[in-house]
Amino acid sequence: MPDGQLQTRRFVLRIIGPDDVSDEWLRWFSDSDLMRQRNAHAVKLKRADVQRYIIAAQRQRRLVIGIYERHSSRHVGLYELQINPEHKNLTIDVIVDPWRFDPHSVLMETDAVLLAHMAKAYGVQKAVAKVVETYSSALRHFGHAPWIKEGVLRFERTSVDGSRRLDVVQFGMLL
Amino acid sequence: MASLPPPSFVIETERFLLRPMVRSDASAALETWIEDAIAAEMLNTRPRKWSMEEQIEYFAKYETKQTNCLLGLFPRGQKEPIGLFIVKLQPEESIMLVTHLLGDTQWRGRGASREASIGIFEYFFNKLDYKKAKANVQPSNRSMMWLLFNGGWRLEARLNKHLCLKSSGVRADILVFGIMSDEWRASKDSAKTVSKRRAIPRADSDGSRARNLDGNADGGHPPGISRSS
Structure with a gap:
């Protein structure tokens, strides 16, 4: 990413490292409504749990990218990306704080910038999203x-x- | 949650044995399997003679990963396989993705794929408790689509330009078929249009491709089912 981050009108995107775990992230994963939508168990994670998750993702060549509000630096959401180098496909998972932001509005703004970057930097040619029926x-x-x-x-x-x-x-x- | 198979196992059908391929299965008899352009495309590789060294390397890749099974299809009493099944397992979701190549052209149109797939699905659905099988099929592979529709499979998705073909570099569509274990059990005995011949296959005297009883050319494409995407 240029300067380690991408910018849109309202947001900044940057790769999340183990030291970037926010309180918002911990809260999302303990939110039973949000996790039920994602077909996952709500869990009270500790910061160290998420840090281990990020390290594991890095080892498996998954990119975890945070979405932050530009004016407040508040953590808005996450992209998790996995590249299939054989077919040049990029599989996307997303989570956006649904209580403070409109996920569709956020992602409409961030998708374009992120995917253009991934196409240019990694040569991916197609983005794929697989969404479980409950994740409205x-x-x-x-x-x-x-x-x-x-x-x-x-x-x-x-x-x-x-x-x-x-x-x-x-x-x-x-x- | 479904189970993983042991490192070594054998699936038996009336005419065939299926078991994990090992390095010592590399054989000159397999060298022609991916010379066929369509067969090579199904495995997303370029058409060529499949050398013994390449076979050994390919078989070895599957020996260490328990979720990916490379099963050889062996006629009873025969040392060389006539085809392959690749079964990629997601035990946490009880799903398997099946890829198939019938490499020995003399066996095409003889019901080998269907008989072997019954053995495979009985093993993975009934013994290991998988709930769903999936297969990815190229839109041009009409013979495989015909087999799947006859077997109760359903077309679930058409993935637009989803594959990057190694042979040409172009992007190609892929069709995703799926069948649940209970649907498979219900339809297992109802696919009456697929012939099953008992005779040992031989090349047709006029050199034409084998045809099934409906007259559908079954050799136009090797009934290789799916591919990784």
């Missing part, structure tokens, strides 16, 4: 152009309570 805010975002809905993978995940299987909607965007 992500479905709303990826359901808009320039993202294209490519299909519904039936019963792809086990629900977090183990009671049923959930569909995953797959979206794509050529870069």
Whole structure:
């Protein structure tokens, strides 16, 4: 990233290192409503837990990129990116603080800058998002152009309570 | 959550044995398998003679990763395999992605893929408790689509320009098919249109490709199912 960060009108994007774990991040993962949408258990993480997660992500060549508000430096959300070098595809997962921001509005602004950077810096040619059916805010975002809905993978995940299987909607965007 | 298979196991069907390939399975008989442009494309590699050294290297890659199974399809009493299945497992989600190549062209159109896949699905669905199988198919591979639709599979997604083909560098669409274990059990005995011949295969006297009983050319594409994406 140029100067280690990317900027949009309202936000700054930068790779998160182990020393960048925010209180907001810890709060999101303990938020039962948000985690239920993401089909995950709410957990009270300690800073050291997230630091270990970031180190593991770096080892597995996953990029964790933070979204920060420019004027306040407040942590707004995260992208987690995984590149498939064989097919030059980039798989995206996102989380945006839904209580203080409109996720779709944030991501509409940040997607374009981030994906243009990933195409230029890493040569990726397609972005892919796989969204579990319960994650309504992500479905709303990826359901808009320039993202294209490519299909519904039936019963792809086990629900977090183990009671049923959930569909995953797959979206794509050529870069 | 589904289970992982042990490092060594054998799946038996009426005519075949399926087991993990090991380095010592490298054979001159396999050298022609990816000379076919379409077969090579299915495995996302360039068409060429598949040298013994390359086979050994390829088989070795699968020996250490328990979630990726490379299964050879061996006719009973035969040392060389006639095809491969690659089964990539996600035990935490109870999902498997199946790739198949019937490398020995003489066996195409003889029901080998169907018989072997029944053995595979019985093992992974019924013994290891996987809940869903997926297969990625190129839109041009009509023979495989026909087999899948006949077997109760459903088309779940068309991924636009999702693959970067090594042979040409162009990006290609891929179709994602899926079947749940209970759907497979229900449809297992209903695919009546796929022939299953008992005779040992031989090249047709006129050199034409084998055809199944419906007259559909089954050799136009090797029924290689899926590919990693």
